[in-house]
Amino acid sequence: MVSATCRRTLLALVLQLVFLQLVANVRCLEGDPADQLIRPRKVEADVGAVAADHRICSDLGVGLLKKGGHAVDAAVGAAFCQGVVNPGASGIGGGDFLILRLADGTAEAYDMRETAPGLSSEDMYAKNRTGKTLGGLAAGVPGELAGLYMVWRKYGKLPWKQLVYPTIRLCVNGFAVEPYLANEILTNQAAILADEGLRTNFAPNGNLLKAGDICYRKQLGKTLAQIAKHGPKVFYRGAVGKRLVADIQAAGGIMTFDDLQKYKVKVRKPLVADTWGLTVLGMPPPSSGGAGLILILNILAAYKNISAIEGDLGVHHIVEAFKHTYAVRMNLADPDFVNVNPVLKDMLSPAFAATLQKTISDTTTQPPQFYGGRWNQLEDHGTSHISVVDADRNAVSITATINYSFGSKFLSTSTGILVNNEMDDFVTPTDNTTNAFPPAPVNFIRPYKRPLSTMSPTIILEKGQLRAVLGGSGGIKILTTVAQVLLRHIAGDDPLEAVSLPRVHHQLEPNWVSYENFTNVRGEHIEVPAKTRESLLQKGHELRSANQAVCQLIVHDLSKPVSPVHNKHGGVFLGKLTAVSDLRKDGYPAAY
Template structure:
């Protein structure tokens, strides 16, 4: 039983916590095997873990054919853009963290940028235009980043990597339970856009679970991209058609915006935490730095006893609130100087100072944590974690932001457009209960908005130990950190680390969101009553959440070289490996 893995932990609560998670499944010791759970795989050569098993398999086939982890990430990401189009795609952006077997590490920033005609007060007359619709569209960056990473590290032909996604779009794919849920939640937006209607409806009604969905215009675009590469999208027929569609609908995107788009290859940030090297994305991603600050605070407690049980969850929430207060000072380093803030967030001394402001018997309002600015709440995403035969690793999070992005599909190209402009702050006076927006994240032409995406790679003695990351908007930081804490601080096996129910906090609103939901495949996740009661006694305001983050976790056992891959069942995905 799972309990054999952590006899030293808060046994009663934790035992019941995990029993409640898998009433229909039998969980064995994870030397290998979790019965009846296809979300777990044990392999020796390579593992691809994504939000959709079809894309995991496509990535694994690339590895089997001799491909690099980057090759597999390209094929898997393009697949996700087809079968999980509410969460990512060619019309969006991504952050990719690479750690090569040689020890070299890179952070590929393919985040969307504000169009050149964008300006700080462009939404002053109508803030809702920032949230959805054609004026919420930023310049897509995903394809440029995938291609650049492939140019540097790929082993297989580009056309080989694009082909599976093109075939899926042309022949059609079955609508998954999670995609169907997203379609239902975005129904009004789908029905309001002719492009989305043409793909996701039939006779005026949404396609149903298991129906075949085809996007032949997207297939045509992918075919051109497979043949002509980046040029087709950023300075060719696809780009010109895309811009024409956007401008016809009243948008400000131009072909010069596409031509000027540049991928930024940065150095990853990293910190040594209790004998582990934790690597993450630098700004404009806030995920890596916020997670490292949170972990540095919690690393000062005794592990595992002092970060487990109800008190451990309280400390985790308090560390998260402190970290979110600092996070909002970050922004695009090309436009604002974030070096001091980033240095603080990676500093053990700074973390020690914040720990002193955590009280075990109570929580506080947002002002206690020193947050000067209001938070930005970004939205949905997709994540890929990959380790290949040579132990090259990729952790990549992709996004179009909200479900189906701007709720606009380019009818000429079949590409769903992002609403990434919504991740910028906009000037406002706020009120006595809400801090003002953060100037570091105000709109400027060519600027990248702040993001919560947190692709992470973990090393032990400079050897690859784990690849981790999550989808789920602003909750990504908490979700990724919790899985890390569960495995590396609390001693849980990889599957249990992902299956444990999660809590989230974003400082503003001053609310603990806790999982209480049954997923699309029937698993029920719920924080136990004992923990909720303990948190309420300390002053936390709790609200149940029928949703949360979706984590992809791959762990290498250093002694044997065995890989254990977990795809979070919350989205219905599963990993693939060999």
């Protein structure tokens, strides 16, 4: 017979184990960096998957799927999360592009891009150049919250509050700063210390947060609690919006409460193209990502041989396709202000792509004017991306941004919202450039206009079935990153290899190949081989090393059906899911 003392001892041990497990679970939720050491960047599963720029957000998204949530629920929940734990790149103070493809074939593109305030004008920065990037004058009218709510209202299965509450807990309870964010804080230390709101959140007591420190976003948590309770009306028509506008105006901005009230999400048709035996669903203008990706793929498909994209010569062909594409993309703009149909017709045309492919030499590159470019490149900046597939094979690809790292370097103290500087994604007549081309008038500032972007949320189909979901974060380099990852997947690379292998970038102006040769914040080295670099030099390319964008990829394997317990009727194939996150950021995928 067990004595009372033994029973008490056993009970104490059990309670201690339960307590330790609870602590472990909390540490996992709030982002214990030690967990990264044992976590893979590639996971396989039968039911659902999320690949986000931060592992907490991947976990949160999968948690919503497990509760019976739709892919849209997981994407919305993860987007709220990334605005908190990846604050330098996204949040409700910015805007998003979202591509949705349902298992029944329905496809939609949600444009929740920021708009220029009603009092803006094309020459508003002529006497204040820094105002285009710093402070309240740089802010576009944010659209993320309106768009997330709209797509949830149409397709979400879980209660709105259930999507927001996990992020509120992160704000209030805090989360561990991981290496990528710590590096962003250090890089932007002067701006963070100069702004009261940023300093309070990321340098409490004047000390910059480091990896492993706990970050709190308590004022933002209060704002999100209001949004969880009342929906976006409290932001666009209520007290939160009024406080945000007051803070922006106090910081020199021209945004008004009327601007918030007038904001409209645009639901557009995705761009659709068949190439390389696949169907590409891409984001239409004001994104150049969908049309740009299709043009790159079509130029390279015109070689009619997969060997054309392999080896050192293949890298040259890819770079030349980039140069042609970036020459054309600057003719795109907000379709509500500019007729972009003639440009889109060319960019989606295999025949047009074939004419460009015929001009590519195997032995030499050409000067920028050769590619027909007329305008200087518009440089958009940092972003966050989330890819989601659910149990029914509904898919969402969403890219979010506040533009520069930490946006306008201004955080609204009354709301906790980090404000975007998306006005810098417009050009002005007085933009001073040392490049060969002038600024593109189609992207001049107009009230309520949306600036051009390279964000490239993408969904891939094969024979009518879901094949892949991907997208990137990293500004103007997103398009070339998504293209290279997809091309490597087409060429047969393992999904993790397709995302991890070193990449190149060319945007026509400045006229050099940007190539990877760096060690990330976790000590992992990424370098384009010296042999490849030498081959590019021999063809006349100038080379400069620089980091590239970051990709989140989910592959739906149409050759591997999952166990019958997960199969559904209706002609929808359920294959094995492989989710991959890029080692260039703090992303780790989650699946079940």
